[in-house]
Amino acid sequence: MSPPKSALARTDTTPHTEGFVSASEKISTSERYSPQLGIRIKNINAESALRRQVAVECAAPVHRLPPELLSEIFVHLTESNLLGYNSQKEGRNYAAHLIATTVACVCVSWRAAALATPRLWSRIHVDEQTRHLDAYVRTCISRSRKHGLEIVCTAARHLPAVIAGILPHAPRWESISLGGFFKDFCSIAPGHHFARLRDASLSINSLVDNEAGTFEFLANAPSLRQVRLNAMETIYHEPTKLPSSWQLARLHLDLDDICHLRPLVATLAQYQATLEDLICAFDDDIRSSTLEGVIDPIQLPVLGSIELSRHAFMLFSYLNAPKISEIIFIDTEARNGLPYGRLLTFLTLPSSPLTHLRRLRLMETYHAFDEETSEGLLRCLELMDELQELDVSCSAQSTFAFGYPDWMGEDMSLTLWTGLTVREGRRPVLPNLLVLRLYLGTEWLTDQQRREQHDSLTVMALSRKRARVVQGRQVVALERVEVDRGRDSSILSRLSVTG
Template sequence: MASLFAPHLGTNYCPTDEEASHIKSFLVEPGLRLRRLDDKIAELQNELDKLAAERESLVVYIDGHKALISPLRRLPLDIVQEIFLACIPTHRNCVMSASEAPVLLGRVCSSWRAIALSTPRLWSRLHIVEPQRVYGSDLTLCEAKAAQRFAATKTWLSRSGNCPLSISLLCRPGETQFAVTMPSATPLFLQALIPFAARWQHIDFTLSPAAVYSILPLMESDVPLLQSVKLQYDNPFTPHRVDLGNFRMLRGSRISSFCGVGNEIVGESLPLQWHQLTLLEMTTAGPWQTSLTSERVLEILRQCAELRTCKVSVNDRLETMIPSLPHVEVKSLHTLELHCEVLESTVSRLLHRLSLPELRNFTLSGHVHFTQDPPSLASCFASWSRLESVDISSDSFAKYSLLTSLQSLPDTVRQLKIRDTADRSLPGAVPLTTALDDSALAILTPTDGLPPQCPNLESLDLEACIAISDEAILRFIVGRMSDPSGTRLKRVNVDLNRLMTLDILPSIQPFIDAGLDVSIAHFAPYKVQFSPWQGLADAPWDPESPTPWRYAA
C-alpha cells in the first residue's frame, strides 16, 4: 500500500497539522482491514483450540490404554525388586530423604510403594544424622525433629525384615557450652539401634566419648553378623579417654575391617581378631595424640597376615630407647598410609623393617625432627616393585633425601602427589628451605633423549609448592607428552603458592585439546578496587575481578 509518507517512516520527522490530518484519513481503510484480519484469526484460533482439546482428550485416552499393556507392568515382581535395588546408592548408606531411593520409589504410585515396602533389602542400609542444635535455634523444634527421626529410624529398620544391616550414625558434637541446655539426642538413636545389633553387618558410628559407653556392654555373641566397625569421636580433640580393652564386641569372628578415629579410641589392647583383618585404620587428628609407636605397629602388623589396607598414626617421640625390632612381612598389603610424629624414627625403624611385596598405594606425612640423617625412602621404593600411587610431603625430607627417594621410584608408579606444607606466615611467603623445587621436577622430565623416572606416570599433583618455576612445569609437560618411549600424561594438577611468571597455557593448549587434564593455580595479588559502588549493599558483582587468593590458569 503506497504512502506519501513512506520516506519518513522510522525517522524523527514531525508532520504538520495538515499532514497529520491526511495521515489519519489515510489509515481508515488499513484499520478496517486489520480488524477483519483479527476477527478471522480469532475464529481460526477458536477452531484450533477445539481441535487441540479434542486431540489432548484422545492422547489421554490412548495413553491410558497403552499403559495397561506396558512392558513394565508385566515384569515379574523379582525383576522389579532388582531394578529397585539397583537404585540404591552403592558408595554410602541411604539417607532419610524423598529425593532418592528407597523413599523416592514409594512416592511414584501405590503399586511401587507396595513393592518397595515389601522388599526388605531396600531398607537394610541407613544413614542417621542427629539434628544439629545451634545457638539461637528453637529448642522445641530441634527436639521435635530428633523425635521425628527417631520414629523414622524405627520404622525404617522394621521394614528391613531379617536382612543384615549397614548403619552409619552421625551424632551432634558433644561437650559444648550448650550441652546442659541442649541435651544430646544420641542415646535416643542408640536406643533404636541396639535392639537390632544381632543383624549389624557394617557400622560407622561418630559418637561422643560418653556415648561410646552405651555400646561397650555388647558381646561378640550379640553381633554375630558384624564384619566392619568404624568408631569415631565427634570431637577428635576431646581429652576424654575411652578404654576399649574390654570391648568384647570387637572379638566377633567375622570382623575383617576396623577403623578407630580419635584420641585413645585406638587403644593398643583392642580385643580384635587381628589375623582375620583385611582393613585396619587407627588414626588421630594429629599423630602426636596417638600412643602407637613403631614397635607396637610392627607387632600389630605381624599378627595381620591377611591385611590389605592399613592407615595408622605413629608417635615415636616418647621412645627413649631403640629396641631390636623384628622384620615383618605382610604379603597381601596393597595400601599403606602413615601419619607420623618424629618421621625420621618412623622411616628408619618401621618402614625399613617392613616387607611389602604387594604394596600398590603409599602415603606418608608427618612432623619432621631431624636429629641425624634426614629420612630417605630410596631403599623402600626400590623394594616395592608393584607400587602404583605415591603421596608424600616434601617438607618431610631434606632436599637430597627427597631427590634420592624420587630417583628410586619404580617404573610401575602411575600417580604421584607431593605436598609442600612448609610453614609460611602468609601465602606466597618463601620458607627458609624447601625440598620441592625445579630439581625434583627435573627427575620426572625427559632430557636429551634420556627416559625420565617413572616412565608410566599418568597423574601428577603438586600441592602448595612455591619453588617450582612455570618454565619447569612447561618442560615437564612438553617433555612427557612428546616422549615416544613413555606413557603419555592424563592429568596434571599444580597448586603454585606464588604469582605467575610465565603463562604456559598457550604452549600446552594442543595437549589439552588432545585430552590432557590440566589445572594450574597461582596465588593472585589483591586487585585494587575503583568501583563507584564500593561500600553499598547493592554493589554489582564484577566478574572480571579475581579473588585475592588464587586463580586458575
C-alpha cells in the same frame, strides 16, 4: 363331600391338541434363531476383550510392572543421586523415608511393593536432624525383615538409643559407622555374635582411656575385614586397643597425638598375617621414641598398599612388607631428612618391596622441594626400577619450589626434574615410568621461576617421549604427563608425550 362340576372343569389338567401345536411352534422358532444368538454373543465377547486390551494399552506402563521389578526400581532410586529426587537434606541417607513419602503414595500396588521390599529398609541412618528416632529405627528393623543391616549414626548423643534398638539384631549387622563418646562405647554389653559384619567405622569424640576395652563388644565378628578408627588422644597418648580376634584385610587409623610407637606397632602386629591395606595418620612426631628401647619390626607378608599421613611415616622403621605395590604420603613435611630418609631405609631392607612397587604418590606436600629434599627423594627413586606411576601434589597455598610462603627464602631447586631426565651416558632413573601426574602450585613463583620450571619439566618429559636403551637399560616411553599449575594459565596445563 364331592366338589361341584364347575370346579372340576376349572381344575382339569388334561392336555389338549392346540397346546401341543403352540409349544412346537415356539421350539421351532428358538432353534431357528439360536445360531444367530450364539454368533452375537461371540461377537460381544470379542468386542469386550478388545475393549479391555485397548484399556490396558492406554494405561501407564507402570501399572503393568510386576512387584519384583518395582522393587528393583525403588532400590535403584534409593541408591542413585538423581537430580530432583535426592535432596541435600534427605538424600540416600533417608532412602526408606523418601520412598514411603513419594513413589509409595502413587497407588496401592506401589505402596505394597515398597513396604514389602526389605532392602529398602535395611539402611538405618541417624544424624542430628533425625526425627522420631525410636519409631524410625523400629520401622526399619521390622520392614527389613531378615535382610542385612547397614547402620550409620553420626550423632554422638543418639548413639545409646540407636544401640539399644539395633543390638538385639547383632547377627544382621553387615556394615556400621558409629560415632559417639568413649563412655558410651564402653557401656555396650559384650557377648554378641556379629556373624555378617564386614565393615566397621568407629569414631570416638572424647578423651580415651587406652586401658579400657572400648571395642571389645565387637570381638566376636568372624567376617569383619575392614575397620576405620578415628580417635582423639588417649590419656597416655597411646592408640586405643583393638580386639586381637579380628582378621582384618584393611585397617585405617586416624589418631591424634601419639608419643609412643610401641603400642601402635603392637596393634598392627595383631593383624600382620591378613593385613592387605594400611592407612595411618597421627599428628606428633615421636620425640620420646628413644626411651622405648628396641622395637622389633613386624612382618606384613600380604600388605599391598600403605598410606601414611602427617607423621605416620615414622612407622617405616618397623615394617617388613615385601609385597607393597603402592606407597602414599599425605600431608608430610620435610625436616632433618624426613620423610624420605625413612623411606630410603625401608627400601634398602632385605625384605624391600622394590620388585613389586608400582605407584608412589606424594599428596598435599607442604614442604619445600629445595636441593636437600629433592636429592633425598631422588635417592629413593633411583632404587625404584619397577615404578610405573609417580604423583606429586602440593597442598593449597604452597608451591613445588617453596612450600608455605614463610619458606620463600629457600632457593628453588630443579634437581628433581634434572634427575629424572634421561640422558646418554648416565644411568636412567625410573626406567619403567609410564604416568607422571603433578600439581606444582606455582602461585608464589615469579615469572622467571615459572619459565625455569616449565623448561626443566619439558626437557625431562621429552627425554622420555620414546622407548630406548640407555646405559644398557631399557627405558619405556612415558605415556602420559598431567600437569596442573593452579592459577598459572601461561604455561601448558596438560602435556602429552605419547610417542
